[in-house]
Amino acid sequence: MDIEASMQKSVESTLRTFNxxxxxxxxxxxxDKISVEYYGADTPLKALATLSTPDAQTLQIQPFDAGSMGLIEKAIATSDLGLTPNNDGRVIRINIPPLTEERRKEFCKLAAKYAEEGKVALRNIRRDAIDKVKRSEKDAELSEDQSRDEQDKVQKLTDRFIALVEKHLAEKEADILKV
Incomplete structure (x- = not known):
């Protein structure tokens, strides 16, 4: 098992959640997280429409199939994003209202929670890797010194990826708080 690859995937997952x-x-x-009930199957929104941002406060959704317009509108309205879609018959527009100071703080807390979940995932990978190293030592496949070296490598890798998550969290918080 490649520990570094697993940790990288964990960080990427955290970044997707931040988005x-x-x-x-x-x-x-x-x-990204919105899926539409389309012909009996949950389909990601970006598979059904072109998503664009004509300006800083507007999202525009151009469905490939005009028949899916109502389904897309309903999926957005019932999502937990709290956005209201406006349908003009050809495209759906969503106005992104400016965030209040209170909402910005809530979103910062949410970002911190997601970052903590990412760090927990990294620590779980570390724990599994260290357990594997200790088992190898117990089975006499590694000497005590080799085992200690491997555990130190795993810890350093974990520290590096946790610092990366912290860096991305700081960037996201700065982005949220920027007016």
């Missing part, structure tokens, strides 16, 4: 948090500007990645 679902609203900032003061329109960003198509806000709609």
């Amino acid at each position: 679902s948090i609203r900032t003061g500007r329109a960003n198509p990645s806000l709609l």
Whole structure:
């Protein structure tokens, strides 16, 4: 098992989760988690429409199939994003209202929670790797010194990836708080 690859995937997952948090500007990645019930199957929104941002406060959704317009509108309205879609018959527009100071603080707390979940995932990978090293030592595949060296490597790798998550959290918080 490649520990570094697992940790990288964990960090990437945390970043994808960060992208679902609203900032003061329109960003198509806000709609990444929305799926639409389309012909009996849950389909990601970006598979059904073109997503764009004509200006900083507006998201525009151009469905490939005009028949899916109502389904897309309903999926956005019932999502936990708190956004209201406006349908003009050809495209759906969503106005992204500026965030209040209180909402910005809530979103910062949410980002911190997601970062903590990412760090917990990294620590779980570390724990599994260290357990594997200790088992190898117990089975006499590694000497005590080799085992200690391997555990130190795993710890250093974990520290590096946790610092990366912290860096991304700081960037996201700065983005959320920027007016």
